[in-house]
Amino acid sequence: MIISAISVRFDDHTMWVDLSDGRTLGVPLAWFPRLLRATPAQRAQVELSRVGLHWEALDEDISVAGLLAGRGDVTRTSETVA
Numbered sequence: 699m700i701i702s703a704i705s706v707r708f709d710d711h712t713m714w715v716d717l718s719d720g721r722t723l724g725v726p727l728a729w730f731p732r733l734l735r736a737t738p739a740q741r742a743q744v745e746l747s748r749v750g751l752h753w754e755a756l757d758e759d760i761s762v763a764g765l766l767a768g769r770g771d772v773t774r775t776s777e778t779v780a
Contacts, residue, residue, distance in 0.1 A: 729770030
């Protein structure tokens with residue numbers, strides 16, 4: 699069974715993703731800097747697919763599998779601790 703996003707909404711600090719299996723994920727916007735900096739109108743331009751979320755104007759793609767695994771923006775370089 700493929701779990702997909704059926705709707706997305708935002709509050710000031712969180713992206714809420716309703717899934718096809720009945721769960722709702724709350725994900726911190728801080729995990730996705732492009733979405734954090736986006737306007738509400740830009741965030742509303744989301745396209746849903748079987749596997750994830752896409753914002754053309756923001757060049758942002760987020761997989762449902764990544765959200766379920768607790769992964770944020772994987773394009774950021776990680777900082778090493780000395």
